[in-house]
Every structure is written in C-alpha cells, then in structure tokens.
Amino acid sequence: MPKEIYLVKVGMSMTEGMVSEWFIPDGGQVNKGDMVYALETEKVNLDVDSEYSGTVKHLVEVGLTLEPGDVVGYIFEAGEAIPDDLVIRGSAAEPAVTPEPAAAVPAPVAAPVAAVSTPAPTPVASIASTGADGRLKSSPAARRLASELGVDYTQLQGTGPGGRIVEADVQAAKDSGGAVQHLQVVPAGVEPKASPLAKRIAAERGIDLRQVRGTGPGGRIVQADVAQLQVVAAGAGSSKPGLSGPQAGERLPVKGMRKTIASRMHHSLQNSAQLTMNMEANMDDAVKMRTGLVEEWAADGVKPTYTDFVIKAVAKALELHPMMNSQFLGDEILLMGEINIGMAVALPEGLVVPVIRNVNKLSFKELARESSRLAVAAREGQLGLDDYAGGTFTVSALGMYGVDTFTPIINEPQSGIMGVNRIYDGLDWDGETPVKTKKMNMSLTWDHRAVDGAPAAEYLVEVQKFLQAPYRLLV
Amino acid sequence: MTEHNLDVLVIGGGPGGYTAAIRASQLGLSVGLAEKAELGGVCLNWGCIPTKTLLHAADVFREAKSAKALGLDIGKPKFDLKKVVKRSRDVAGQLSGGISHLMRKNKITVFAGDAFITDKHTVMVNDDVIIADNIILATGASARNLPHISVDGDRIWDARSAMTPKFMPKKLLIIGAGAIGVEFASFYNTMGASVTLVEVMDQILPAEDAEIAELAKQSFSNQGIEVLTGTGVESVEVGKKHLTANIAGESRKFDACILSVGVSGNTEELGLEALGVEIERGFICVDEYLQTSVDGIYAVGDVAGAPCLAHKASHEATIAVESIAGRMPHPVIKERIPGCTYSHPQVASIGLSEAEAASRGEIKVGKFPLLANGKAVAIHDTDGMVKTIFDANTGALLGAHLIGPGVTEMIQGFAVAMGLETTGEALMDIIFPHPTLSEAMHESVLSAYDRTINF
Numbered sequence: 001m002p003k004e005i006y007l008v009k010v011g012m013s014m015t016e017g018m019v020s021e022w023f024i025p026d027g028g029q030v031n032k033g034d035m036v037y038a039l040e041t042e043k044v045n046l047d048v049d050s051e052y053s054g055t056v057k058h059l060v061e062v063g064l065t066l067e068p069g070d071v072v073g074y075i076f077e078a079g080e081a082i083p084d085d086l087v088i089r090g091s092a093a094e095p096a097v098t099p100e101p102a103a104a105v106p107a108p109v110a111a112p113v114a115a116v117s118t119p120a121p122t123p124v125a126s127i128a129s130t131g132a133d134g135r136l137k138s139s140p141a142a143r144r145l146a147s148e149l150g151v152d153y154t155q156l157q158g159t160g161p162g163g164r165i166v167e168a169d170v171q172a173a174k175d176s177g178g179a180v181q182h183l184q185v186v187p188a189g190v191e192p193k194a195s196p197l198a199k200r201i202a203a204e205r206g207i208d209l210r211q212v213r214g215t216g217p218g219g220r221i222v223q224a225d226v227a228q229l230q231v232v233a234a235g236a237g238s239s240k241p242g243l244s245g246p247q248a249g250e251r252l253p254v255k256g257m258r259k260t261i262a263s264r265m266h267h268s269l270q271n272s273a274q275l276t277m278n279m280e281a282n283m284d285d286a287v288k289m290r291t292g293l294v295e296e297w298a299a300d301g302v303k304p305t306y307t308d309f310v311i312k313a314v315a316k317a318l319e320l321h322p323m324m325n326s327q328f329l330g331d332e333i334l335l336m337g338e339i340n341i342g343m344a345v346a347l348p349e350g351l352v353v354p355v356i357r358n359v360n361k362l363s364f365k366e367l368a369r370e371s372s373r374l375a376v377a378a379r380e381g382q383l384g385l386d387d388y389a390g391g392t393f394t395v396s397a398l399g400m401y402g403v404d405t406f407t408p409i410i411n412e413p414q415s416g417i418m419g420v421n422r423i424y425d426g427l428d429w430d431g432e433t434p435v436k437t438k439k440m441n442m443s444l445t446w447d448h449r450a451v452d453g454a455p456a457a458e459y460l461v462e463v464q465k466f467l468q469a470p471y472r473l474l475v
Numbered sequence: 476m477t478e479h480n481l482d483v484l485v486i487g488g489g490p491g492g493y494t495a496a497i498r499a500s501q502l503g504l505s506v507g508l509a510e511k512a513e514l515g516g517v518c519l520n521w522g523c524i525p526t527k528t529l530l531h532a533a534d535v536f537r538e539a540k541s542a543k544a545l546g547l548d549i550g551k552p553k554f555d556l557k558k559v560v561k562r563s564r565d566v567a568g569q570l571s572g573g574i575s576h577l578m579r580k581n582k583i584t585v586f587a588g589d590a591f592i593t594d595k596h597t598v599m600v601n602d603d604v605i606i607a608d609n610i611i612l613a614t615g616a617s618a619r620n621l622p623h624i625s626v627d628g629d630r631i632w633d634a635r636s637a638m639t640p641k642f643m644p645k646k647l648l649i650i651g652a653g654a655i656g657v658e659f660a661s662f663y664n665t666m667g668a669s670v671t672l673v674e675v676m677d678q679i680l681p682a683e684d685a686e687i688a689e690l691a692k693q694s695f696s697n698q699g700i701e702v703l704t705g706t707g708v709e710s711v712e713v714g715k716k717h718l719t720a721n722i723a724g725e726s727r728k729f730d731a732c733i734l735s736v737g738v739s740g741n742t743e744e745l746g747l748e749a750l751g752v753e754i755e756r757g758f759i760c761v762d763e764y765l766q767t768s769v770d771g772i773y774a775v776g777d778v779a780g781a782p783c784l785a786h787k788a789s790h791e792a793t794i795a796v797e798s799i800a801g802r803m804p805h806p807v808i809k810e811r812i813p814g815c816t817y818s819h820p821q822v823a824s825i826g827l828s829e830a831e832a833a834s835r836g837e838i839k840v841g842k843f844p845l846l847a848n849g850k851a852v853a854i855h856d857t858d859g860m861v862k863t864i865f866d867a868n869t870g871a872l873l874g875a876h877l878i879g880p881g882v883t884e885m886i887q888g889f890a891v892a893m894g895l896e897t898t899g900e901a902l903m904d905i906i907f908p909h910p911t912l913s914e915a916m917h918e919s920v921l922s923a924y925d926r927t928i929n930f
C-alpha cells in the first residue's frame with residue numbers, strides 16, 4: 001500500500017506552505033532517511049526526510065501553496081503497482097480539475113489527493129523551478145564542502161535535481177579554479193577563520209566576524225576586510241560588485257518571507273500610534289567591560305556583543321517599567337508576565353526576529369551565549385518555530401553599519417522596540433575641558449496608545465543608566 | 476616566417492618571466508617566452524646568484540682568517556681570484572641550464588632573440604611572428620649610468636665587470652651604497668682591497684631603517700671600509716695605471732671604481748611608445764594586477780618599478796598570470812616584500828622603517844642586540860640586532876629590521892607573520908627554538924611589549 005508524503009506542519013502558527021523543491025524526481029527511488037523535498041513556509045525552510053523506502057510519485061509541483069497535512073506525493077513499495085494516471089498538480093496554467101482516482105489506486109489515497117486541489121493554485125511554479133525566488137538550492141554536503149574548499153557556492157550553476165548545487169559542482173569549481181571565492185559558512189559555535197590582526201581590530205570595533213566576508217587565502221578574514229567594513233560603515237555605501245542577487249530591471253515576486261514582512265510592517269504602522277525618540281548613552285564603561293569580558297570568556301567561546309549589552313539593559317529596565325512590556329488590545333492593556341526580547345537578524349532573504357526568553361532571569365553570559373546561538377541558527381536557516389515565539393519587546397541593531405539614528409518599527413503586538421546605533425567618539429565636558437567619550441544613540445520606538453511620552457522617556461533614561469553603569473547588568 | 480598563436484607571450488626570461496611562463500602553463504594556457512640573452516635573467520646570470528657565490532667565498536675566507544679565535548690553526552688562508560670567479564660563473568651556468576629544463580618540462584616555447592611588439596597582440600622575434608592574447612613584459616632593468624662617469628669595463632666597472640674582475644684592486648672606489656654597492660664593498664674588503672664607499676644620500680642602504688643603516692656603517696668602518704655619506708664623486712679620470720677621482724673637492728687615486736647607482740627599467744626598443752604603454756621615470760606603470768595602460772599587456776618585476784627584487788618579480792608574475800586566467804589573485808602588498816643585503820654583517824628588512832611607521836601613528840618598538848643571544852656568542856658573531864615595530868593600538872607588525880649573521884634567512888619568519896597578519900601578542904606566544912639566532916626575533920617582540928627576558 002502506498003504511503004502518503006505530507007506537507008509537514010512545523011510549529012503551531014503554520015497555515016500554509018509549499019514544496020519548494022523535490023530532491024527525489026518523480027518516479028525516482030528514495031531510501032528511508034533520505035531528504036525527499038524542501039518545505040518552504042513564511043518563516044522556515046526545512047528539508048523533509050522520507051520515512052519509507054520506495055518509488056516516489058509526485059502529486060504537486062514545486063511552488064504550489066498548500067495547507068499543512070496536504071498530501072504532496074506517494075511512496076510505493078517495491079512490487080506495488082503504480083497507477084499511470086496520477087496527475088501532478090501545480091502549474092498555474094492548468095485548471096484545478098482532479099480526475100477520478102483510478103481503480104487501481106487504493107481507496108485511502110483518494111481523499112488526500114482531492115484535498116490537494118482545494119487551495120487556489122499560485123502562479124509561482126515557473127519561478128520556483130528556476131530558483132529565482134532568491135533561495136539558493138544547494139545540498140548541505142555541498143555547502144560544507146564549499147566551506148572547506150573556500151568556494152563561493154552562490155556563484156555556481158547547480159547540476160543536481162532542479163538545478164540544485166551538489167558536491168560535484170563545488171568540487172568541479174574548485175578544480176577548475178574558476179569560482180574559487182571567499183565565502184565562509186560558519187557553523188554554530190565556531191569562530192570564522194580570521195587573522196589575529198583582523199580579530200583584534202574586529203574586537204576593538206565591536207564587529208561580528210561572522211558577518212564579514214573573508215577575501216584572504218581560503219576565505220580567511222584579513223585586515224583589509226575589516227577595514228573595508230569600516231569604510232562602508234563610514235558611509236561610502238557602494239554596493240560590492242560581483243555579488244549574486246536581484247538585478248536592476250527584474251521583477252521580484254512578493255511571496256514567502258518578503259510578503260510576511262511587508263504585511264506585518266505595514267500593518268504595524270497603520271494600526272498603532274508609534275513614534276521614536278533618541279537618547280545618547282555614554283558607553284565608556286560598557287566598552288571597557290566588554291573588552292574585559294571578551295578576553296575573560298574567550299576560553300568558553302562566549303563573546304558578548306554591544307547588542308547583548310542593550311538587550312540586557314532593555315530587559316532590566318522593563319522590570320522597572322512594566323508598561324513598556326505590554327500589548328495594547330483595544331479595550332485593555334495586557335502587561336506581559338515574561339520579558340522575552342526579540343533580536344532582529346538580517347538575512348539575505350529578509351529579516352527574522354528570534355526571541356531570547358526570560359532575559360531578566362538569564363545571567364549576562366547565558367544571554368550572550370543564547371543570542372550568539374540564535375544569530376548563527378538564523379543565518380543557517382535552522383531556527384525552529386519555537387525560537388520565534390513569545391517576544392514581548394524587540395531590539396534591532398544597525399550600529400554595525402554606522403547608523404546613528406533610525407525609527408524602528410514595532411513588532412506587533414508589542415509596545416516597544418529599541419534601535420541600537422553605532423558607538424562613536426563623542427565629547428563630554430569636564431568643567432571647561434572636553435573629554436573624548438564613547439557614545440551611542442538609542443532609538444526607542446513605542447506605542448503612544450499604551451505609554452505616554454514622559455513615561456517612555458523615563459524608561460529610556462533607565463536603559464541609559466544601565467548602559468552607563470554596566471556592572472549592574474551583571475548582578 | 477613562422478606564425479605562432481598563443482594565449483600568453485612572456486618577454487624576458489628572468490625570475491619574473493620564467494615564473495610567469497611556468498604558472499601560465501600550469502593553468503593550461505599556451506605560452507611562449509622570448510629571451511634575448513640567457514634564461515634566468517640578470518638575477519641568475521649577473522646578479523643575485525653569482526654575487527652570492529662570491530660573497531660566500533668571502534664569508535668562508537673571513538672565517539678562516541679568524542679561525543684562531545676558535546682555537547683552530549689552519550695557517551694563513553689564501554685565495555685564487557680566477558678560481559673564485561670561475562666558480563661563480565659555473566654556478567650561474569648550472570642554474571641557467573636548470574631553467575631551460577623547466578621550460579621544456581612545462582612545454583614552453585622559447586624564442587631566442589630580441590622581441591618587438593608590432594601591435595598589442597603581435598610580437599616579432601627574428602623570423603617568428605607570435606600572435607598572443609596577452610603579453611607579459613618581464614624585461615628587467617639595467618644599471619643606471621652617471622652622465623659624467625662612464626663604465627669602460629677596464630677600470631670603471633659596472634656590476635657585471637665587478638663580479639668578473641681580471642685583477643684584485645688594491646684601492647677600490649665604490650660609488651653608490653645601495654644593496655649592490657654595499658655587497659661589493661663587503662666582498663672586496665674581505666678579499667683584501669682597501670675600499671672607499673661613497674653615497675650621495677645621508678645614509679648607506681637608503682632603503683633601510685636609519686638606525687640599522689647606521690649600525691651597518693659603523694660595522695663596515697670597523698672592518699676598515701671608508702664610508703662617506705652625503706658625498707658625491709665629481710669626476711673620475713682614467714690614467715694608465717690608476718684612476719683619479721675627485722671626491723668632495725679632494726683628488727684621490729684608485730685602481731678601480733664600481734658604479735652602483737641604481738637601475739632603470741628596460742623599456743627601450745620594444746615598441747612600447749607606439750602602443751601607448753605609459754612609462755614613468757624609466758618604469759612601466761601598472762595597476763594592482765600588473766596590467767599596463769594597454770589592455771592585455773602586463774608588466775612584472777623590475778621593469779614595472781621598485782623595489783627591483785627577484786622575489787617581487789616572481790610574485791607579480793604569478794598575480795599577472797592568474798589574473799589573465801580569470802582567477803582572483805590577491806594584489807601584492809608592497810609593504811610585505813622583504814629585502815636582503817648579503818654583506819657582512821647581513822641586513823634584512825620588511826615593512827615600514829621606524830620613521831615611516833611613527834609618521835603614521837602610535838607605535839611600539841622592540842630591539843634586541845645579538846650580543847645577548849647565546850648562539851651569536853657561540854658562533855663568534857655578535858655584531859647585530861633585531862628591531863620590530865608594532866602598531867600600538869592593533870598590535871599589527873608594521874616593520875622588522877635585522878642586521879647580523881643569518882638575518883637574510885630569518886626575515887622570512889617576519890614575512891610569514893606579516894602575511895598571516897599576526898599581532899605582537901600572537902608572536903609573543905610562539906615558541907622559538909634554543910639556541911638559535913632566531914630567538915633574537917622573539918626577544919625583540921617581547922622587548923616591544925617591555926617583556927624581554929635576556930637583556
């Protein structure tokens with residue numbers, strides 16, 4: 001009896017998804033444990049394993065929007081008769097007609113097939129097959145090999161199923177020497193390859209090396225790469241040539257993650273009374289403390305970022321100002337019991353906001369470790385739905401790009417979001433004498449429906465106090 | 476007339492040219508090499524290699540002379556100039572033959588003769604017409620002349636006659652105290668000549684750190700070399716038995732004179748002017764991937780500008796070829812090219828001098844004298860020091876300057892450290908073997924951070 005392949009449900013809030021890629025072609029053989037298709041949802045991309053061995057028959061094309069639980073294909077055991085009139089659904093041009101299941105197909109199969117036709121077909125099939133949706137099709141083994149060999153796999157033409165980049169492509173690129181490039185895929189908890197000098201400069205300037213593209217031999221991050229980042233941060237802002245990505249003149253479909261971000265951001269701006277205020281914090285002590293902690297915790301592989309300082313300060317201040325940790329629900333304001341801080345992480349395909357739970361109860365070291373784990377998982381597309389859940393306040397950092405102030409948009413239904421800006425050499429006055437001081441702007445956006453300006457300012461001052469006396473973040 | 480179609484034609488068979496040809500062949504390009512004289516170029520035939528052979532003989536001779544200090548009795552050492560020079564020529568010949576073998580092994584067609592570029596893809600060498608997608612100029616450099624002093628090969632020598640002397644001058648004048656002049660001064664002084672070394676700049680070895688150059692000057696003076704800096708030679712007149720030089724208003728007699736006042740690129744008679752290849756002060760202008768102002772024409776090594784060093788040429792050759800082959804090579808960072816002078820004492824350096832570094836920002840300087848190095852004492856050669864310069868903020872190694880025995884072999888350690896962007900902190904963590912001269916490198920770094928142990 002054939003086994004159904006379902007569109008798996010990942011996380012409670014998943015309402016729709018699609019097969020973004022078949023790893024096993026229609027009619028191909030699959031072994032138990034092999035990856036059979038790639039699932040794409042609003043927030044998560046996931047490779048789905050097969051629970052059985054046998055011959056795979058597709059029921060949907062890639063790109064067709066489905067509901068979780070829908071059957072996307074069958075696996076026929078060896079010797080089982082495979083009906084030759086199974087129709088693959090999905091192409092937009094095709095009318096949504098489901099032919100009667102053939103008599104040979106066992107009865108239980110018929111129902112799921114019918115279910116497939118329920119959602120309206122979406123005209124994305126052609127895009128998905130070319131991979132122009134921005135998601136790079138590549139096998140994990142290929143990515144690992146690329147990392148080892150220092151090959152920029154994003155530049156390669158895949159020869160695997162559906163244009164997927166497979167190990168052989170990476171090896172071929174390495175052998176021909178053509179696409180040898182300088183991109184690192186940095187696994188969780190592993191420091192990227194960088195020269196001691198580059199590390200030192202990055203540490204001093206608070207640059208996260210995992211976000212730096214290495215151009216040295218074998219993709220090693222060298223001084224020039226870090227220095228270049230500084231130039232970009234200083235506002236040169238020219239885009240690097242030779243990177244893959246959207247080209248001028250193209251039309252990009254608004255779907256998946258982009259669609260979600262677009263609707264949520266727009267909705268947030270339209271449906272709340274949000275506004276932003278800025279305040280400067282003296283970061284002298286925070287810079288010193290961070291330098292000390294980086295050294296002290298190096299052996300444990302924990303490296304606190306300035307964003308970690310802000311996250312902790314924001315959480316500590318929320319304990320004292322619970323109104324900022326609330327949701328405005330129309331006829332009541334819900335004060336949240338937990339302090340869970342979302343941290344915005346930029347990915348090539350868009351923004352994600354994994355959540356660090358109970359920040360006020362974590363030690364600073366635990367917090368630094370958790371934020372690092374989430375950032376790495378986010379970049380590797382390995383965040384689970386639970387990693388996104390339960391945020392009560394958000395921190396968004398643009399300081400590494402040299403940004404001095406911005407107006408972050410509230411992540412609904414929260415009431416506040418803190419923007420983290422760059423640290424720069426500012427001035428304080430010691431009597432009549434100017435003193436060079438590390439400064440940072442904080443950009444707080446809050447919902448005026450829940451909190452007025454004066455209490456919001458009091459909250460911001462609280463955060464400032466914590467940052468200016470950072471030892472308080474440790475206790 | 477024979478026509479050849481190639482991906483790359485290299486003009487010049489020195490360290491830049493032959494390296495370019497071999498690398499091109501490795502990358503699967505069809506490649507030819509035009510050479511008008513001997514494969515191996517000046518370096519191998521008339522520069523680095525034969526002079527190092529001579530200087531090695533001088534080193535052994537000097538040590539033999541001081542053997543008594545070690546408790547040895549080997550009598551009074553003597554030498555036969557003809558045999559010393561012959562060995563130097565034999566070594567050059569042997570290595571040049573090795574290059575021919577490498578050309579055959581890598582299937583590189585060698586065109587013997589003068590090359591002339593008729594258009595940006597066509598080169599003539601005698602009866603051969605070579606059509607090449609890319610041309611790499613590796614034509615090297617020649618000794619500069621002074622307008623008022625011309626080399627005659629008899630008593631007024633260029634480097635080439637100085638390394639094949641027909642007689643041992645009793646009194647020798649050397650004009651120009653760059654690496655070449657200093658090496659000849661060291662050689663002839665050791666072999667018994669009374670040497671006067673004249674430099675128009677304020678320090679000998681003008682490319683080196685001032686303190687190191689001063690130490691070298693003191694050491695040369697102690698060995699009996701007369702060193703005159705900030706001094707020009709107004710005229711040299713050749714007589715029957717002597718030549719008379721006018722130095723700072725004083726007329727002095729010498730048996731011979733060596734002119735070593737730098738080099739200029741070999742850019743003439745190649746057809747470059749007609750092609751519009753930009754040339755500035757005797758050297759071809761190139762971009763970071765060694766391409767000239769004309770698409771598809773590259774220049775590497777001496778002809779592409781200072782520093783005129785063989786290892787710079789071969790490195791640039793690799794970059795140019797990989798760039799042609801569509802690879803993405805890393806441009807050469809000029810501050811990471813080491814330089815070596817094989818006098819006694821030897822001088823080796825990489826990166827910025829102390830004065831250059833200090834002008835760019837806050838620095839830490841470490842110094843360690845070989846007097847405090849056990850191995851130097853053991854080998855009876857403590858004349859020297861190791862100086863290191865770090866960026867005070869980042870710990871970047873900005874420069875290293877060494878003088879003393881074995882430093883030309885040691886400088887690579889700092890080249891590696893600099894290439895891998897090692898910081899002072901990281902270098903202090905490295906374990907150096909004992910007893911070696913290289914421990915002085917470690918101690919110098921420690922000294923920059925006020926942590927030196929043995930001084």
